[in-house]
Amino acid sequence: MTSWQNNRAARDARIAAGAGLAHGKVVEASDATRLLEAVIRPGDRVCLEGDNQKQADLLSRALLAVDLSKVNDLHMVQSGVVLPEHLDLFDRGVAKRLDYAYSGPQSARIARMLFGGKIELGAVHTYLELFARYFIDLTPHVALIAAVSADRDGNLYTGPNTEDTPTVVEATAFKDGVVIAQVNEIVETVPRVDIPADRVHFVVKSDKPFFVEPLFTRDPAAITEGQILTAMLAIKGIYAPYGVQRINHGIGFSTAAIELLLPTFGERLGLKGRIATHFALNPHPALIPAIESGWVRQIHSFGSEVGMDDYIRARSDVYFTGPDGSLRSNRAFCQTAGLYACDMFIGSTLQIDLQGNSSTVTASRIAGFGGAPNMGSDARGRRHPSEPWLKAGAEADPDSPAPLRRGRKLVVQIGETFGDKNVPLFVEKLDAIELAEKLNLELAPVMIYGDDVTHIVTEEGVANLLLCRTAQEREQAIRGVAGYTDVGRGRDRSMVAQLRERGVIRRPEDIGINPLDADRNMLAARSIKDLVRWSGGLYAPPSKFRNW
Amino acid sequence: MTAPLSHIAPAERARSTSFNEASARTRLDLLLDAGSLVEFIGPEQREVSPHLEIFGLPEQFDDGIVVGHGRLGGAPVFVAAQEGRFMGGAFGEVHGAKLTGLLRAAREIGSIPVLILLDTGGVRLQEANAGELAIAEIMRAVMEARSAGVKVIGLIGGRSGCYGGGGLIAGCCSALAVSEAGRIAVSGPEVIETNRGVEEFDSRDRALVWRTMGGKHRRLLGAADVFADDTVQDFREAALELIGLIGPFGLDRLKAEQGRLADRLRRFGACQDAVDVWTVEGVAHAETVPELPADQFIALADRIGRSSRDAR
Amino acid sequence: MEDLSFHHPVRERAGGIRQSAIVGVVASGNLEVLVERVLPDAECAVEIKTAAMGFGEVWSAVIGDFVERYSPGGLKFSINDGGARPDTVSLRLAQAVRLIAGSDR
Numbered sequence: 001m002t003s004w005q006n007n008r009a010a011r012d013a014r015i016a017a018g019a020g021l022a023h024g025k026v027v028e029a030s031d032a033t034r035l036l037e038a039v040i041r042p043g044d045r046v047c048l049e050g051d052n053q054k055q056a057d058l059l060s061r062a063l064l065a066v067d068l069s070k071v072n073d074l075h076m077v078q079s080g081v082v083l084p085e086h087l088d089l090f091d092r093g094v095a096k097r098l099d100y101a102y103s104g105p106q107s108a109r110i111a112r113m114l115f116g117g118k119i120e121l122g123a124v125h126t127y128l129e130l131f132a133r134y135f136i137d138l139t140p141h142v143a144l145i146a147a148v149s150a151d152r153d154g155n156l157y158t159g160p161n162t163e164d165t166p167t168v169v170e171a172t173a174f175k176d177g178v179v180i181a182q183v184n185e186i187v188e189t190v191p192r193v194d195i196p197a198d199r200v201h202f203v204v205k206s207d208k209p210f211f212v213e214p215l216f217t218r219d220p221a222a223i224t225e226g227q228i229l230t231a232m233l234a235i236k237g238i239y240a241p242y243g244v245q246r247i248n249h250g251i252g253f254s255t256a257a258i259e260l261l262l263p264t265f266g267e268r269l270g271l272k273g274r275i276a277t278h279f280a281l282n283p284h285p286a287l288i289p290a291i292e293s294g295w296v297r298q299i300h301s302f303g304s305e306v307g308m309d310d311y312i313r314a315r316s317d318v319y320f321t322g323p324d325g326s327l328r329s330n331r332a333f334c335q336t337a338g339l340y341a342c343d344m345f346i347g348s349t350l351q352i353d354l355q356g357n358s359s360t361v362t363a364s365r366i367a368g369f370g371g372a373p374n375m376g377s378d379a380r381g382r383r384h385p386s387e388p389w390l391k392a393g394a395e396a397d398p399d400s401p402a403p404l405r406r407g408r409k410l411v412v413q414i415g416e417t418f419g420d421k422n423v424p425l426f427v428e429k430l431d432a433i434e435l436a437e438k439l440n441l442e443l444a445p446v447m448i449y450g451d452d453v454t455h456i457v458t459e460e461g462v463a464n465l466l467l468c469r470t471a472q473e474r475e476q477a478i479r480g481v482a483g484y485t486d487v488g489r490g491r492d493r494s495m496v497a498q499l500r501e502r503g504v505i506r507r508p509e510d511i512g513i514n515p516l517d518a519d520r521n522m523l524a525a526r527s528i529k530d531l532v533r534w535s536g537g538l539y540a541p542p543s544k545f546r547n548w
Numbered sequence: 549m550t551a552p553l554s555h556i557a558p559a560e561r562a563r564s565t566s567f568n569e570a571s572a573r574t575r576l577d578l579l580l581d582a583g584s585l586v587e588f589i590g591p592e593q594r595e596v597s598p599h600l601e602i603f604g605l606p607e608q609f610d611d612g613i614v615v616g617h618g619r620l621g622g623a624p625v626f627v628a629a630q631e632g633r634f635m636g637g638a639f640g641e642v643h644g645a646k647l648t649g650l651l652r653a654a655r656e657i658g659s660i661p662v663l664i665l666l667d668t669g670g671v672r673l674q675e676a677n678a679g680e681l682a683i684a685e686i687m688r689a690v691m692e693a694r695s696a697g698v699k700v701i702g703l704i705g706g707r708s709g710c711y712g713g714g715g716l717i718a719g720c721c722s723a724l725a726v727s728e729a730g731r732i733a734v735s736g737p738e739v740i741e742t743n744r745g746v747e748e749f750d751s752r753d754r755a756l757v758w759r760t761m762g763g764k765h766r767r768l769l770g771a772a773d774v775f776a777d778d779t780v781q782d783f784r785e786a787a788l789e790l791i792g793l794i795g796p797f798g799l800d801r802l803k804a805e806q807g808r809l810a811d812r813l814r815r816f817g818a819c820q821d822a823v824d825v826w827t828v829e830g831v832a833h834a835e836t837v838p839e840l841p842a843d844q845f846i847a848l849a850d851r852i853g854r855s856s857r858d859a860r
Numbered sequence: 861m862e863d864l865s866f867h868h869p870v871r872e873r874a875g876g877i878r879q880s881a882i883v884g885v886v887a888s889g890n891l892e893v894l895v896e897r898v899l900p901d902a903e904c905a906v907e908i909k910t911a912a913m914g915f916g917e918v919w920s921a922v923i924g925d926f927v928e929r930y931s932p933g934g935l936k937f938s939i940n941d942g943g944a945r946p947d948t949v950s951l952r953l954a955q956a957v958r959l960i961a962g963s964d965r
Contacts, residue, residue, distance in 0.1 A: 221569075422943065483947055484921055516958060526566060526569065544752065544754060546755050546758065548758050548762060548764075548838050591880075591892075594938075605861075606909060607886070607940055609938070609940065633885045
């Protein structure tokens with residue numbers, strides 16, 4: 001007789017195998033490896049929660065220690081490959097195949113292991129893309145997640161770093177998978193329920209809090225005059241004319257400079273209330289002065305940021321908070337918001353080619369995509385109008401009848417023509433293509449495709465690619481803001497002059513900005529300490545950012 | 549867009565300019581009466597280090613230190629300012645000789661105070677012997693100038709702090725003003741960690757570094773007599789205040805200083821952390837000291853902090 | 861270290877009466893520019909000592925654009941370079957011209 005509930009039966013068997021180690025749902029940290037040996041089967045798809053911020057670090061160490069005769073050849077499906085243990089799993093043979101989205105600090109090692117054949121790579125995804133596949137063809141058998149606290153029933157409080165947890169649990173728990181959570185403490189009653197108990201099968205009490213990296217804090221002391229100039233050009237040359245209110249910012253110093261110029265430069269331009277009012281953005285501290293000056297009305301966040309808890313709690317008009325008062329973040333929803341509800345993405349990259357394709361991959365590093373490709377792409381499914389979206393659409397396609405014309409999201413690449421160690425931002429050929437050739441990948445890891453990019457801002461000016469009508473114009477518009485890089489020096493000077501006549505390229509003087517005015521005194525905060533002052537003492541920066 | 553800098557009054561510029569961020573020349577420009585700075589051996593004389601080229605390292609035309617004279621509140625002063633961004637403000641042969649020469653000139657004249665804006669990691673590795681000798685010469689020149697009646701004041705709030713030989717020179721000065729960002733010590737955090745282990749001192753724990761070596765701790769201990777907020781104007785006012793406070797110098801002073809330091813060791817020698825020191829000193833909620841805004845800290849320091857005014 | 865030297869004929873004399881000025885600092889990614897009014901009005905010279913070898917062409921382009929744009933006649937620029945990026949070099953040169961023109965004080 002055909003059975004239609006094999007998976008449920010298998011899940012129940014796994015839970016029964018682990019139950020012997022648990023009191024109710026609670027398992028001692030010292031039994032974590034035995035629990036995983038009991039619950040996980042060879043070849044399972046396992047999601048080991050590792051976001052770009054919080055990490056299920058105890059469970060990753062426990063998994064690394066399993067008996068290989070019981071657990072092996074796992075298929076890891078996780079958004080972040082961040083801890084060394086995440087890759088040690090492959091070295092040891094616990095895991096074999098990998099599908100992921102982001103690998104920041106492990107980007108060099110992951111490249112070596114891919115070259116060495118230690119990892120069988122499925123694909124490198126965007127966050128939203130990997131989350132989507134959790135529900136179609138990469139559904140986890142077991143999810144190992146992290147939360148701040150649990151009650152005896154297994155209700156979980158994730159704290160401000162909710163991040164991926166609801167998505168991972170949804171896909172696992174409702175498709176016959178097993179969910180195991182590591183928690184910092186077991187409490188009588190959780191402050192709020194982020195994950196209901198009936199989706200959680202085991203709870204492991206960790207001996208120390210899960211690791212969270214302050215990944216998005218940019219010290220204003222490190223912002224350069226060049227970054228201030230590009231930020232001024234972006235504000236006056238893009239934010240103002242398009243009237244962009246709904247924005248996702250990248251995490252580089254250029255966008256931090258923009259945030260710190262809103263209450264000074266932006267205020268003097270009379271832009272308050274007209275631009276930068278709503279954000280899909282992590283609650284990073286550089287935005288504090290703009291919030292305190294009344295610029296920002298609402299922010300939804302992917303995750304949280306270390307040191308910002310008290311500030312967020314006290315500014316619930318701006319942030320999303322739970323009944324307990326603390327931030328509720330959600331990466332899947334915020335990525336969706338960035339894709340569909342923002343009119344602009346602005347961020348930095350490492351390389352831009354002559355077509356405007358950009359990538360953060362270099363020959364020896366595969367950092368993954370994270371969220372930028374979703375945020376930095378035109379949402380073809382978007383149907384609601386807005387002023388900047390319609391204006392950009394009209395610039396790109398002036399001839400179509402307005403009712404049938406698609407709008408365009410503004411996708412802005414901002415950066416200085418030379419980056420760290422004088423490495424040029426503009427290149428003839430992306431390293432990503434070379435890497436794809438070496439690894440036999442069917443797709444080169446391109447972060448943002450050229451046809452999605454609408455503007456490039458450098459210290460030399462703003463290139464508006466929406467106004468380019470041919471591939472040649474586009475190439476010269478890019479060369480025309482590429483400064484003294486080889487790409488920039490290879491420009492056709494007369495064509496660049498024509499593009500400037502047409503406003504495709506705008507120099508600082510065309511926008512009414514004197515580069516000599518780009519001064520650090522224009523920043524609303526010049527140090528982390530200034531940010532603390534702006535926050536009224538509510539922002540508590542981690543020690544690595546202090547100089548007091 | 550922004551008002552051109554020329555339209556802003558000097559005092560206003562001094563108030564809005566971070567001492568920590570400013571270059572050595574800008575610090576002096578705004579610290580002194582407007583337009584009064586005159587450099588000795590300025591960059592156009594190209595008196596560069598004779599050693600750096602051997603190492604394939606770029607030189608700086610003033611070898612990382614500006615020396616000269618100017619006016620402060622109408623009265624003449626000698627000044628020296630280290631550029632903390634050039635080789636970490638480190639002392640080399642020429643760099644050191646410029647400061648020694650300035651101090652000897654001050655000794656000869658006898659009545660004009662010297663302001664030294666220290667911003668240094670210590671001796672330049674590439675000219676180690678010359679640099680070490682320079683430190684010794686400068687310390688001697690400071691003491692000789694003071695013996696001749698010159699007030700020598702150290703102003704410390706730069707990025708490189710005041711470490712190594714710079715810390716020794718600071719210890720020889722008549723008085724010091726320091727900001728929160730300023731750090732004063734002989735061995736730097738990395739040196740301590742390397743020699744004594746991370747358990748003894750974790751150099752990456754910046755809060756620990758600052759509460760052990762930073763301006764607030766130095767002010768509360770009496771190593772510095774004035775605490776300045778991080779603006780050039782505040783350091784200007786601190787310098788004016790210290791010039792008014794400093795008394796005569798002689799053997800009695802040195803004995804008093806010895807007594808002060810011995811007493812300090814007796815009182816705080818067993819403390820494990822700066823917070824313990826502050827607690828012993830009677831600071832309520834000592835752990836909040838690093839968070840205190842400048843005005844509140846100055847009020848606290850004036851009430852509780854020690855002073856070396858009768859010693860040094 | 862590499863030494864580079866550029867001489868350009870210039871349209872007009874640089875403004876101001878100051879004899880010399882200095883901007884910047886020699887640090888990683890930064891440079892100092894000493895500018896002196898010591899040449900005939902129709903000439904300009906730039907002497908560079910740089911820690912970054914092999915960037916002669918880029919320097920030539922940067923200096924060419926600078927002279928074209930600011931017409932710094934009569935000025936000699938002496939540069940100690942700690943490996944600054946071209947945009948930083950352009951900025952410091954412009955700052956030096958502004959400072960010796962005296963609009964700053």
